[in-house]
Amino acid sequence: xxxxxxxxxxxxxxxxxxxxxxxxxxxxxxxxxxxxxxxxxxxxxxxxxxxxxxxxxxxxxxxxxxxxxxxxxxxxxxxxxxxxxxxxxxxxxxxxxxxxxxxxxxxxxxxxxxxxxxxxxxxxxxxxxxxxxxxxxxxxxxxxxxxxxxxxxxxxxxxxxxxxxxxxxxxxxxxxxxxxxxxxxxxxxxxxxxxxxxxxx
Amino acid sequence: xxxxxxxxxxxxxxxxxxxxxxxxxxxxxxxxxxxxxxxxxxxxxxxxxxxxxxxxxxxxxxxxxxxxxxxxxxxxxxxxxxxxxxxxxxxxxxxxxxxxxxxxxxxxxxxxxxxxxxxxxxxxxxxxxxxxxxxxxxxxxxxxxxxxxxxxxxxxxxxxxxxxxxxxxxxxxxxxxxxxxxxxxxxxxxxxxxxxxxxxxxxxxxxxxxxxxxxxxxxxxxxxxxxxxxxxx
Numbered sequence: 018x019x020x021x022x023x024x025x026x027x028x029x030x031x032x033x034x035x036x037x038x039x040x041x042x043x044x045x046x047x048x049x050x051x052x053x054x055x056x057x058x059x060x061x062x063x064x065x066x067x068x069x070x071x072x073x074x075x076x077x078x079x080x081x082x083x084x085x086x087x088x089x090x091x092x093x094x095x096x097x098x099x100x101x102x103x104x105x106x107x108x109x110x111x112x113x114x115x116x117x118x119x120x121x122x123x124x125x126x127x128x129x130x131x132x133x134x135x136x137x138x139x140x141x142x143x144x145x146x147x148x149x150x151x152x153x154x155x156x157x158x159x160x161x162x163x164x165x166x167x168x169x170x171x172x173x174x175x176x177x178x179x180x181x182x183x184x185x186x187x188x189x190x191x192x193x194x195x196x197x198x199x200x201x202x203x204x205x206x207x208x209x210x211x212x213x214x215x216x217x218x
Numbered sequence: 219x220x221x222x223x224x225x226x227x228x229x230x231x232x233x234x235x236x237x238x239x240x241x242x243x244x245x246x247x248x249x250x251x252x253x254x255x256x257x258x259x260x261x262x263x264x265x266x267x268x269x270x271x272x273x274x275x276x277x278x279x280x281x282x283x284x285x286x287x288x289x290x291x292x293x294x295x296x297x298x299x300x301x302x303x304x305x306x307x308x309x310x311x312x313x314x315x316x317x318x319x320x321x322x323x324x325x326x327x328x329x330x331x332x333x334x335x336x337x338x339x340x341x342x343x344x345x346x347x348x349x350x351x352x353x354x355x356x357x358x359x360x361x362x363x364x365x366x367x368x369x370x371x372x373x374x375x376x377x378x379x380x381x382x383x384x385x386x387x388x389x390x391x392x393x394x395x396x397x398x399x400x401x402x403x404x405x406x407x408x409x410x411x412x413x414x415x416x417x418x419x420x421x422x423x424x425x426x427x428x429x430x431x432x433x434x435x436x437x438x439x440x441x442x443x444x445x446x447x448x449x450x451x
Contacts, residue, residue, distance in 0.1 A: 212248065
């Protein structure tokens with residue numbers, strides 16, 4: 018197929034309402050998960066985090082049939098992908114997770130806090146996780162980023178700087194009070210007053 | 219190989235708000251998306267998942283004690299980048315309704331029978347040239363609540379990864395000549411006709427297996443172009 022003439026990319030279509038048995042069976046269907054919402058492996062180094070939230074539509078109703086996918090660097094800021102040629106990650110951390118929302122629209126991931134990744138100009142970015150949101154009613158997934166509340170580097174992050182000040186909070190997960198594993202919370206709003214910032218990438 | 223992901227490639231996709239598809243009305247952002255330069259975070263992507271793939275996962279007709287009912291078909295093709303190069307070793311996941319148009323998903327209440335011999339989920343990994351192949355049954359059309367007498371054309375859902383997190387694609391493969399095309403707001407959410415037809419598989423007589431199965435070819439083109447411009451002759 019080398020050099021096959023192509024006329025353009027294949028268009029996106031909605032993931033629809035019935036993806037769960039194929040993409041997020043989670044023990045409820047006779048099919049095993051390719052990916053889960055737990056990114057932690059026994060040899061993963063870094064600060065453990067529990068990331069949770071709820072996905073809402075434009076009426077403020079929770080969305081029970083959304084699918085979230087995250088992609089992130091390891092604690093040293095390196096991606097488990099040969100295209101990141103700076104150095105090999107120091108663990109088997111894969112950096113990708115998938116979670117279907119439950120009947121209340123809730124999602125959760127267990128992971129580690131990523132390290133800093135440089136931008137194309139070599140400037141450090143604040144720790145962040147990429148998030149893709151899919152759902153019935155969404156003809157194409159949306160991309161956003163999850164930043165961490167209380168992180169000093171947020172103030173100088175080159176991507177956050179592109180976002181109007183009054184909308185930045187929609188990208189920053191709040192640190193929930195409590196001891197033990199750090200719990201961060203971020204709700205995703207597809208539409209409305211506090212609509213999540215999505216990126217045109 | 220270094221790839222770039224021109225933003226113009228996204229123009230073929232449906233608008234987030236496509237009012238004829240009613241569910242999009244409350245699930246489409248109303249504020250403009252914010253453009254940004256791609257960083258390493260956007261330009262890398264997961265390169266695993268295939269260790270989960272069992273050898274038989276690409277055959278949806280052999281997952282149960284008996285064979286599913288319906289028309290057995292082969293669906294195959296290549297995953298390609300925008301320069302026509304095969305995308306190797308990438309995970310391809312599919313899910314679909316059974317031959318009667320019924321999904322095994324608990325929410326599907328369409329009064330058509332479930333098939334105890336059909337789950338409707340499959341996955342495979344493209345080979346070194348980007349080639350993939352599934353064996354399944356042709357899914358049925360099914361009614362849905364979007365408007366009076368709404369029916370989805372028969373389709374197979376595809377989920378594909380590619381080289382980067384921003385080459386991720388979830389789409390639907392349709393069958394040639396379906397009379398429901400003109401009435402389906404999801405199919406028609408893609409504004410450009412040529413782009414729409416890229417979601418329609420072609421009947422592949424050459425690859426049918428006599429006495430056994432018909433065959434459809436579906437090539438999937440993901441974002442990604444060679445960063446080095448081609449030399450002009």
